[in-house]
Amino acid sequence: MNDKPIIGFIGLGLMGHGIAKNICKGGYEMWIRDPFNRASVESLLSMGAHEAVSPKDMAEKCDVIQICLPSSQHVESVVRGDDGIIAGARSGLIVIDASTADPGSTANLAIELSEKGARLVDAPLGRTPKEAEEGKLDAMVGCDMELLEIVRPIIECWAGSITHVGPLGSGHKMKLLMNFIGMSYGALFSEAVVLGAKVGISPNVIREVIGPSRMGNGFFDTFMRYVVDRDRDAHKFTIANAAKDLRYVTSMAAEAQVVSIMASAARHYYAHVEAIGRATDFVPMLSDHVGALNGLNLAETVR
Structure with a gap:
């Protein structure tokens, strides 16, 4: 992976917009997708982000994809769908799920992603949209230490504190x-x-x-x-x-x-x-x- 991996971001709601904005400010090339928050999409495009046509398209272009969606059902849809992340995943892809999710779903998605050579990190958030915009959220991360060090610079763009909670699923x-x-x-x-x-x-x-x-x-x-x-x-x-x-x-x-x-x-x-x-x-x-x-x-x- 290059020093500055290409980042994808799915879910630009109250929390997601601020997180994505701060990743952009960190100097990363970014591809974004959110069919429901057009104002947030336009805001990120004005900062230099690009819009992906689908999660599959994003997975084909990006090294790391961060997801920030309302529920496990939404996450499963963008990962497993016909035009989902798995459909475009390649070996080495990392998916960071910042949603508040069902740990059982997280474990199953990790297995399915691993079959394409991709890895999953759970990194849900603490604090509010105000801290999201300021880049001062709390991150609770579930993955092994080697993978944490790979994604740490990305998470540091939007988190004021990062706690390694334990293995995959522990963050959720x-x-x-x-x-x-x-x-x-x-x-x-x-x-x-x-x-x-x-x-x-x-x-x-x-x-x-x-x-x-x-x-x-x-x-x-x-x-x-x-x-x-x-x-x-x-x-x-x-x-x-x-x-x-x-x-x-x-x-x-x-x-x-x-x-x-x-x-x-x-x-x-x-x-x-x-x-x-x-x-x-x-x-x-x-x-x-x-x-x-x-x-x-x-x-x-x-x-």
Whole structure:
């Protein structure tokens, strides 16, 4: 592989655009693809990137392909499809999957790619679209150390910290544990602010007391910026993604034969919001839906 491998990037959503932008800024030739985020495609093209006609086309042109998509189903589609990565893969190709994915799917895709001489790295992300644009995301990497050193310069373009979690699949497992904690916070905080409001303690007071205490954290801060300040953009992570991640968590727990009462309980709140057609709401908005389940208009309560 040359000092500056040719990079492909699939998935230019809230996180992907910033990651791809910073790889471009690192001086790499880049081919991009995203049929659903045209504005992001145009933004990257203006920085010198090229547009691939398909994942197969990208695989034929690139040395490394990074994927940043909403789910394992989307990843499997771009890897396995008739015009997918495997169809154009050649020996030496490296695929970096930065999606939050099902570790079982990751293992299967790695086997299928290896049959074409390609290798898979899982490198899911921590933090927010703001850090994606700044090149300061956290990367949780699953692969062997030799492969990590090959891809490290690419990941360093967009990550402020890189943690080698373990072998292939470990990054995706760690990311699911992280999101299990985060989405459970979302359910817990929603229930707490609604219970508080019902017994006469406003969300404003809850933020004032909990925020500076040992129980405060970054997730609490952005969550309460929505609940109290009604800042819709405080934490831009959708209910749909939260529900999907908790489904992966409970599946991972079932595979490991682990009792998962907390994850299952949290998942039901997000599944309810999906079921009523509000899956595109952001996670802090779960508080409004938990309020409605209890006959409470949380926005009016805050006012």
